[in-house]
Amino acid sequence: xxxxxxxxxxxxxxxxxxxxxxxxxxxxxxxxxxxxxxxxxxxxxxxxxxxxxxxxxxxxxxxxxxxxxxxxxxxxxxxxxxxxxxxxxxxxxxxxxxxxxxxxxxxxxxxxxxxxxxxxxxxxxxxxxxxxxxxxxxxxxxxxxxxxxxxxxxxxxxxxxxxxxxxxxxxxxxxxxxxxxxxxxxxxxxxxxxxxxxxxxxxxxxxxxxxxxxxxxxxxxxxxxxxxxxxxxxxxxxxxxxxxxxxxxxxxxxxxxxxxxxxxxxxx
Amino acid sequence: xxxxxxxxxxxxxxxxxxxxxxxxxxxxxxxxxxxxxxxxxxxxxxxxxxxxxxxxxxxxxxxxxxxxxxxxxxxxxxxxxxxxxxxxxxxxxxxxxxxxxxxxxxxxxxxxxxxxxxxxxxxxxxxxxxxxxxxxxxxxxxxxxxxxxxxxxxxxxxxxxxxxxxxxxxxxxxxxxxxxxxxxxxxxxxxxxxxxxxxxxxxxxxxxxxxxxxxxxxxxxxxxxxxxxxxxxxxxxxxxxxxxxxxxxxxxxxxxxxxxxxxxxxxxxxxxxxxxxxxxxxxxxxxxxxxxxxxxxxxxxxxxxxxxxxxxxxxxxxxxxxxxxxxxxxxxxxxxxxxxxxxxxxxxxxxxxxxxxxxxxxxxxxxxxxxxxxxxxxxxxxxxxxxxxxxxxxxxxxxxxxxxxxxxxxxxxxxxxxxxxxxxxxxxxxxxxxxxxxxxxxxxxxxxxxxxxxxxxxxxxxxxxxxxxxxx
Numbered sequence: 001x002x003x004x005x006x007x008x009x010x011x012x013x014x015x016x017x018x019x020x021x022x023x024x025x026x027x028x029x030x031x032x033x034x035x036x037x038x039x040x041x042x043x044x045x046x047x048x049x050x051x052x053x054x055x056x057x058x059x060x061x062x063x064x065x066x067x068x069x070x071x072x073x074x075x076x077x078x079x080x081x082x083x084x085x086x087x088x089x090x091x092x093x094x095x096x097x098x099x100x101x102x103x104x105x106x107x108x109x110x111x112x113x114x115x116x117x118x119x120x121x122x123x124x125x126x127x128x129x130x131x132x133x134x135x136x137x138x139x140x141x142x143x144x145x146x147x148x149x150x151x152x153x154x155x156x157x158x159x160x161x162x163x164x165x166x167x168x169x170x171x172x173x174x175x176x177x178x179x180x181x182x183x184x185x186x187x188x189x190x191x192x193x194x195x196x197x198x199x200x201x202x203x204x205x206x207x208x209x210x211x212x213x214x215x216x217x218x219x220x221x222x223x224x225x226x227x228x229x230x231x232x233x234x235x236x237x238x239x240x241x242x243x244x245x246x247x248x249x250x251x252x253x254x255x256x257x258x259x260x261x262x263x264x265x266x267x268x
Numbered sequence: 269x270x271x272x273x274x275x276x277x278x279x280x281x282x283x284x285x286x287x288x289x290x291x292x293x294x295x296x297x298x299x300x301x302x303x304x305x306x307x308x309x310x311x312x313x314x315x316x317x318x319x320x321x322x323x324x325x326x327x328x329x330x331x332x333x334x335x336x337x338x339x340x341x342x343x344x345x346x347x348x349x350x351x352x353x354x355x356x357x358x359x360x361x362x363x364x365x366x367x368x369x370x371x372x373x374x375x376x377x378x379x380x381x382x383x384x385x386x387x388x389x390x391x392x393x394x395x396x397x398x399x400x401x402x403x404x405x406x407x408x409x410x411x412x413x414x415x416x417x418x419x420x421x422x423x424x425x426x427x428x429x430x431x432x433x434x435x436x437x438x439x440x441x442x443x444x445x446x447x448x449x450x451x452x453x454x455x456x457x458x459x460x461x462x463x464x465x466x467x468x469x470x471x472x473x474x475x476x477x478x479x480x481x482x483x484x485x486x487x488x489x490x491x492x493x494x495x496x497x498x499x500x501x502x503x504x505x506x507x508x509x510x511x512x513x514x515x516x517x518x519x520x521x522x523x524x525x526x527x528x529x530x531x532x533x534x535x536x537x538x539x540x541x542x543x544x545x546x547x548x549x550x551x552x553x554x555x556x557x558x559x560x561x562x563x564x565x566x567x568x569x570x571x572x573x574x575x576x577x578x579x580x581x582x583x584x585x586x587x588x589x590x591x592x593x594x595x596x597x598x599x600x601x602x603x604x605x606x607x608x609x610x611x612x613x614x615x616x617x618x619x620x621x622x623x624x625x626x627x628x629x630x631x632x633x634x635x636x637x638x639x640x641x642x643x644x645x646x647x648x649x650x651x652x653x654x655x656x657x658x659x660x661x662x663x664x665x666x667x668x669x670x671x672x673x674x675x676x677x678x679x680x681x682x683x684x685x686x687x688x689x690x691x692x693x694x695x696x697x698x699x700x701x702x703x704x705x706x707x708x709x710x711x712x713x714x715x716x717x718x719x720x721x722x723x724x725x726x727x728x729x730x731x732x733x734x735x736x737x738x739x740x
Contacts, residue, residue, distance in 0.1 A: 056324055063675070065306035069704065072323060093323050095704025096739040100326045107519050108544050116330075116367055116381070117457035118405070118424040121431075126548040127604035158299035160310065177546070197301070210301050231304045241309045246324070254472035255415045258522065260514060261470050264409070264417060266377065 036149040039168050040186070042193035047213075049220045052078035052252035054267070056093075058243040071095060076267060078252040080106065087257045091267065102265055106257040113262035120259050147172040147184065157187045159196050160212035160229050166190045167197075181208065195225065200233070207233035219247040331366040336448075336735035346727050347719045348634050350645040353727055356389035361448065372408070381405040381424075383458075385446045401496035402445045405461045415470040422498070424461035425479070427512070427526060428598070429542050429552035432664030432684065433616040433657060435596035436538035436554040438510060438528040439481075441654040442502040450713060451682055451695060452664070455655060462503040473516030481508040483531070507531045520544055526556075534559035534591070550602045557595040562620040563658065565589040567650035568643070576646065584640040585633045587626070594619040596656065600664075608670040614663065621651070621660040624688040631720045659722060661687045676701040691717020691724050709735040 054076045061068035072093035080087050087106040092098040102113040103123075110127075113120045152171040156164045165187075172184035183201040188194070198211045215227035226245065232238040255261055342355040363386070369379040381404040388398055407421025428434030432452045443459035466479035484504040507530070514524040526538035536558035543551050560566070564587040571577035583589065600614035622630065630647075633640035651658035668680040678701075683694045695713035702708055711733045717724030 060309070062306045062309050065308060067308060068675075071704075074325070091326065093326055096330070097332075097701070097705060097707060097737075099323070099330055099739075108547075109520050109522075114457070115369075116365070118426055118461075119453075119457050120426075122429055122542040122544075122550050122552060124544055124546075124548050124550045124602065124604050126606070127550075127602070127610050158302045160302065160305060162299075162302055199301075210304075212302070212305070229305055229309055231301060236304050239304065239306055239309050253414065255470040255475075258470070258473060258475060258514070258516070259524075260468070260475035260477075264468075264470075 036151040036168075036170050039151070039188050039193065040149050040170055040172075043186075043188045043195045046192075046194055046222065046224060049224075049247065049249065051249050052076075053220065054246070054248050054250045054252070055244050056246040058245070060241045060243075062239045062241070064237045069095070074267065076250070076252050076256070087252075089252075089256055089265065091265070102262050104257060104259075104262055111259050111262060113265075115263065118263065120262055122259075146174055146176040148175050149173075149186075152185070154190065155187065157197055160214040160227075165196050194223075209233050215243070219244075220249060328370040329366070329368045330740065331364065332737050332739045334361070334363040334365070334735055334737045336361040336363075336733055338731050338733040340731040341729040342727055343729050346725065348631070348641060348644070348725050349727060350648075351642055354389065355727060356391070358390045360388045362386050363448070367405075375411040377409045377411075379405050379407055379409065379421075383446075385448065387446065399496065400446050401498075402458075402460055403498045404459070407461075417468045417470075419464070419466040419468070422461040422463045422503075423466060424459070425464075425466070426456065427524070427538065427540060428554045429540050430554055430598035430600050430614050430616075430664075431612055431666055432600075432614050432682075433596075433598045433618075433655070433662075434554065435556040435598055435618075435656075436524075436526055436540045437655075438508070438526065438536065438538070438556075439503070441656075442505075444653070444655070445499050445502065449711075450693060452655065452684070453666075460499050460503050462508075463500065473522065474514055476513040477511070479510050479512075481506075481510075483507045506533075536560070548604045551600070552602075553597070553599045555595060555597045557593060559591050560594050560620065561591055562588050562594065563618070563622065563651060563656075564647055566620070567647035570650050571643075571646050577643075581643075584637060584643055585626070585629045596620075610668050610670075612664070612666040614665075616657050616662045616664060618657045618660055618662075621657055622647075623660050627659060627688060627722065628720075631725065659686055659688060663687055674700070686717070686722040689717060689721035689724075691715070691721035693723050705739045707737045707739075709733075709737065711735070 054074065057073045057075055059071040059073070061070070074091045074093060075088060077086055077088040088104070090103045092101045100115045102115070104111045104113070108125050110123045110125060111120055112123050149170050149172050152169040155167055155169045157167045157169075159165050167187040167189055170186040170188065172186055174182045181200040182203045183205065185199040185201075186195065187197045189196050194216060195213045197213070199207060200209045200211070202208050210231040210233060212229040213225040213227070214229065215225060216223045217226045219226065224247070226243060228242045228244075230240045230242070256265065338359040338361070340355075340357055340359060342357075364384045366383070367379075367381045369377060372378045383402040383404060385400045385402070386394070386398055387400065388394065392398060403422060405422055405424050407419050407423050410418045412418055425439055426434070426437055428436040434440060434456065437456075439462045440456065440459065443462070444455050445460060446458070447455065448458060449455065462481045463484060464479045464481040466477060468475060468477040481504060483506050485501040486505055509529040510526060512524065512526045514522050516522040520543055521541070523539060523541040526540070528536045528538065530536075536556055538554070538556040540554040541552070545551055561569070564583050564585075568577060568581050568583060572579050572581060595617065596619065597617040598614055600612055602610055602612045604610045630640070630644050634644035635641075648658055663685040664682070665685070666680070666682040668678065670678050672679040678699045680697045680699070681695065683692050685692045693713065693715050695711065697709060697711045699707055699709045712730070714730030715723040715726045715728065719725065
């Protein structure tokens with residue numbers, strides 16, 4: 001193993017993956033935002049398989065339009081009983097220098113495992129191993145716990161395919177100090193409840209990332225977005241495309257989500 | 269080609285893209301966010317779009333090949349000199365690292381990890397003597413039940429949470445056969461496993477394991493360091509047993525407790541825990557303790573075992589050679605900034621190590637007497653091979669900065685500091701990722717300190733290494 005690789009931060013794919021799920025779960029809306037809660041819940045149902053699942057994520061980066069790095073990950077995820085937090089295991093398939101490495105996340109507890117070295121390292125939510133860009137964003141995906149939503153209005157927004165969509169615009173505000181995105185603007189198609197776009201802001205109200213959801217296909221029983229396009233809010237020349245495939249409901253044992261199980265991880 | 273034409277070409281080639289409508293040209297959308305999306309990102313079949321990753325699963329056989337060239341600098345007038353030490357100005361190394369794992373039968377998996385290093389110092393010719401094999405892992409794992417496992421073979425079990433020193437890790441001593449780096453975290457990763465029979469049960473939020481590691485080679489005589497031998501004299505020189513358990517007590521509190529038994533030694537207890545503080549900070553601590561001799565007594569005993577010293581050798585500097593409850597500990601914090609810089613700071617405590625006054629007396633004795641000099645370097649070697657500090661109190665700092673200045677460039681630096689004399693080992697490293705499989709690394713390190721200090725007494729002043737790694 002390369003000396004420095006073990007301490008490389010998780011790639012933007014993780015960040016982006018978080019974004020891909022970020023708006024996918026019901027917000028713990030304030031009482032006055034009941035309609036926003038319902039809209040968001042309907043949108044969540046499109047994004048969220050609702051049962052333990054696995055999928056493959058292919059990532060491609062573009063810098064100033066030119067293709068850059070690619071990456072492949074396998075993701076296994078399930079909702080934690082009680083807390084409603086999502087627990088996830090990510091296995092790196094590509095690039096070759098990282099293949100087989102694992103990252104496990106449950107709540108704010110993250111571990112990184114390198115099977116080649118046999119080492120397992122605790123990392124902070126801000127820290128990411130192995131990778132490319134990250135704004136140190138959360139892997140926390142359960143907005144219901146961390147955000148409250150209000151209906152900010154109705155807008156005709158342009159989707160990634162440059163089509164106008166009549167959308168509900170939702171404003172999500174963090175209710176927990178542990179999240180990286182303190183505010184989210186989120187657009188949901190009025191006709192279909194599909195998520196169209198999200199803009200994610202820092203504590204200082206700086207735009208960190210913009211996400212577009214597209215490529216709706218029948219997956220696990222209903223139409224779900226199979227692509228997310230992420231534009232870096234700070235370096236807007238950096239764009240990452242995530243393609244989701246091989247969706248499958250699968251058994252994801254609770255015992256996977258601890259340090260001691262990572263060395264035994266056998267997904268098949 | 270204009271963006272407009274490119275977009276048109278994308279659309280033409282994309283043609284039948286399922287469920288996606290042809291996007292209007294850029295600028296027509298009237299949305300600044302959408303205009304930031306390059307056309308290639310909207311269609312994977314577009315010219316210039318990156319190829320899809322070749323794999324969708326992790327292959328059963330993987331590894332890397334390394335080629336490294338190192339230039340070394342040596343002090344010309346050292347106060348002390350280790351017996352038998354060479355001082356080559358250059359060193360070449362090539363390494364092959366292989367790992368294979370797969371299912372052999374339902375519920376039965378096999379794991380094999382082996383590394384070969386060919387290390388040639390200045391003036392040396394290629395010779396079998398310089399080819400070193402490290403069988404890091406070779407074991408079978410049988411799943412008795414979904415969360416109940418049995419392992420048999422050489423297993424690399426690493427415990428503890430710190431980077432620079434792991435008191436809770438009972439299987440680290442003597443397990444590094446080839447020191448390809450002086451970075452403690454790299455040495456930890458590069459070591460040999462221990463032959464053992466291990467059972468482990470897992471449940472939601474907890475685990476328990478029991479193992480037995482037999483004595484397979486009593487280790488009497490010099491270690492088989494320059495050979496392709498499996499090095500059982502390094503890893504299995506005692507009968508040992510261990511019980512390890514962890515249980516989640518709160519969302520972010522899952523301590524690990526370890527008890528290790530070894531023949532002719534008192535049980536040793538270990539504890540390891542980690543905890544996040546906010547989004548960017550992780551704190552970690554590990555401790556081990558039990559009745560044992562101090563570093564000097566242990567080192568002399570090891571010297572007698574290897575027949576470097578006659579039986580009954582007494583330390584030439586008055587030292588506490590009796591057994592007592594002695595602790596080792598490592599406490600650290602990591603902090604990650606928003607610009608991908610992660611910093612670790614650790615304090616290391618080795619109660620059996622040399623105190624400030626011990627160190628001074630040993631240096632004075634070693635300068636005055638060749639016999640004391642021999643003991644002095646023997647105890648330093650013992651601590652080094654045991655992956656533990658030679659002195660009681662020390663600091664370890666590490667910083668790694670991803671995508672530093674360039675997208676494919678990582679920078680890292682570390683320092684191990686003797687708090688008594690201020691001497692330090694420092695290393696800086698730049699890794700450039702030429703491709704997803706190829707990495708070019710430049711490493712420089714140096715020992716700083718007064719000529720009588722811990723790091724200042726080392727003959728090697730520093731080194732620079734360039735290394736090319738190809739993963740497959």
